Amino acid sequence: MAEVKVGLQDVVVATSSICSIDGQRGILTYRGYDIHDLAEHATFEEVVYLLWYGRLPRQHELDELIQQLAENRPILPEIIDLLKRLPPPQHPMETLRTAVSALSLYDAEAEDMSEEANRRKALRLTGQMGTLVAAFGRIREGKEPVPPDPKLGHAANFLYMLKGERPDPEDAHWFDVALILHADHSYNASTFCARVTASTLSDMHSCITSAIGALKGPLHGGANEQVMRMLLEIQTPENVAPYIHNLLAQKKKVMGFGHRVYHTEDPRATVLRRMSEALGKRTGQTKWFEMSKQIEDLMIREKKINANVDFYSASSYYVLGIPVDLYPLVFAVSRISGWTAHVLEQYANNKLIRPLAEYVGPTNQKYVPISQR
Numbered sequence: 001m002a003e004v005k006v007g008l009q010d011v012v013v014a015t016s017s018i019c020s021i022d023g024q025r026g027i028l029t030y031r032g033y034d035i036h037d038l039a040e041h042a043t044f045e046e047v048v049y050l051l052w053y054g055r056l057p058r059q060h061e062l063d064e065l066i067q068q069l070a071e072n073r074p075i076l077p078e079i080i081d082l083l084k085r086l087p088p089p090q091h092p093m094e095t096l097r098t099a100v101s102a103l104s105l106y107d108a109e110a111e112d113m114s115e116e117a118n119r120r121k122a123l124r125l126t127g128q129m130g131t132l133v134a135a136f137g138r139i140r141e142g143k144e145p146v147p148p149d150p151k152l153g154h155a156a157n158f159l160y161m162l163k164g165e166r167p168d169p170e171d172a173h174w175f176d177v178a179l180i181l182h183a184d185h186s187y188n189a190s191t192f193c194a195r196v197t198a199s200t201l202s203d204m205h206s207c208i209t210s211a212i213g214a215l216k217g218p219l220h221g222g223a224n225e226q227v228m229r230m231l232l233e234i235q236t237p238e239n240v241a242p243y244i245h246n247l248l249a250q251k252k253k254v255m256g257f258g259h260r261v262y263h264t265e266d267p268r269a270t271v272l273r274r275m276s277e278a279l280g281k282r283t284g285q286t287k288w289f290e291m292s293k294q295i296e297d298l299m300i301r302e303k304k305i306n307a308n309v310d311f312y313s314a315s316s317y318y319v320l321g322i323p324v325d326l327y328p329l330v331f332a333v334s335r336i337s338g339w340t341a342h343v344l345e346q347y348a349n350n351k352l353i354r355p356l357a358e359y360v361g362p363t364n365q366k367y368v369p370i371s372q373r
Contacts, residue, residue: 004358009260013353014195018051018341019186026264030184031055039271044154044179044334045069048126051184051341052119070150072127073157075135076106083132083139092136093216096329099132100125100212104205111203118347121204122340129336130154133329134161155179158333163321170282171320174275178313181268182331184338186261190214190221194339198346199353207343212332221328226255227314228324231291240294248302256311257299265306272312279319288315 005011020029028035031050038047042056049057049065057065082102089095104110107124109117135145138161146161155176159167167175185191194211215221234243247254259266273293280289292315296307317327 007260013187013192013355016186016342016345017054018345019184019338021186021261023259023261023263026262026267028185028267035181035267036271039177039180042180044176044183044337047180047183048154048337051337052122052344066153068123069127069154070148072124073131073148073150075103075128075131078106079103079132080135080139080145083136083145088140091216092140092325093212093221093328095136096132096332097209097212097216099136100129101205101209103128104203107205110205113201113203113347115344115347118204118344122344125204125208125340126336130158130333131161133326133333134158136329137162137323137326138164158330159320168282171279174279174316175320177271177275178316178330179334181271181309182313182334184335184341188220189217190335191339191342195342195346196353198343199350201347201350204340204343208336208339211335211339215328215332215335221331223255223308224310224314224317224331225324225327227311228318228327230255231288231315231318232324234291237287237290237294240291241298244295244298254295254299254305256314257303257305257307259306259308262306262308266308268309269307269312272309272316273307276312276315276319279316283319285319288318291315 018031020032021027030038030047031054033042033050033056038050042050045066046056046062048069049055049062079099079102083095083099086095086098103125107121109121112118131145131148138145143164146164148157148161149166152160152166153172153176155178156167156172159172159175187195190211193214194207197207197210218226230243234240244254273296276289276292277286280286289312292312296311299305299307314327317330318324322330
């Protein structure tokens, strides 16, 4: 009998030149660039180019990409009308999944599988994802969507479209950093779903819809939402220790801790911790960081478990004014860059992904006529 790796843990299923993770040392790189280096010096648009083309852009290439994203950021009135007509979802991810799938109906190149067309679809989807999320966020509050401003970058535009006012430059900078940190993470669940769908030579929109379906799960994109709900329930620093001890006594999971790949600190959490503290100080909302730091210290001291990317992103997004149930959708606003990069890589050297399963059911069964059962 073959050894079964539950959840494909530690199974290498393919090669990729997009993203590398060293879980023992806590190192994450995009195309060989350390995530800390990119978070400190790059912009999200530079990272998008890096993921798609394998190198950082020259100035004229970056300018062209920024212009192309600006041109492709608006969404059609028909999509806005769809967002208004859809029934209230149990969770906003349902609406995003439906809207992304619907985009293909209005894309003249939806079924064109040439590399050039697929790169253009990647560009459109990356430009449109933030617009979709922001439009939905406003529509459900009874407000009209705010059209994107071609003069604003990707991060600033999202905050502007969501809130209806131009963001503070520091807020826009930190959100840009958050987009960089979430842009890709190798063969995570949603990316793997996108690549499996791409391996059937299905279209780009179907691949991204598959990815969103996986991202919706609370063990993937929904974790930072649960972290913030926990913080809101705790409310004050004084309540942290008894609340967390109660969870641990009941053997319940403390969301935002532990990772399938990292055996030390998640390098993205290192940056997000600084972000949470800086944003809290700038806005006078320091308690969310203080509570988070208390929880982290307690979990490391008593359980030897480190915070992951979801933990400090929760308080950071809250201080930025992003509604809690939109957190998984914000993940998609960034990860669309990585998803599309992986789909393009899968198309370029494709083989149908079709693993085997070890059968453990009954054997030698004989059919019995229904009258005799």
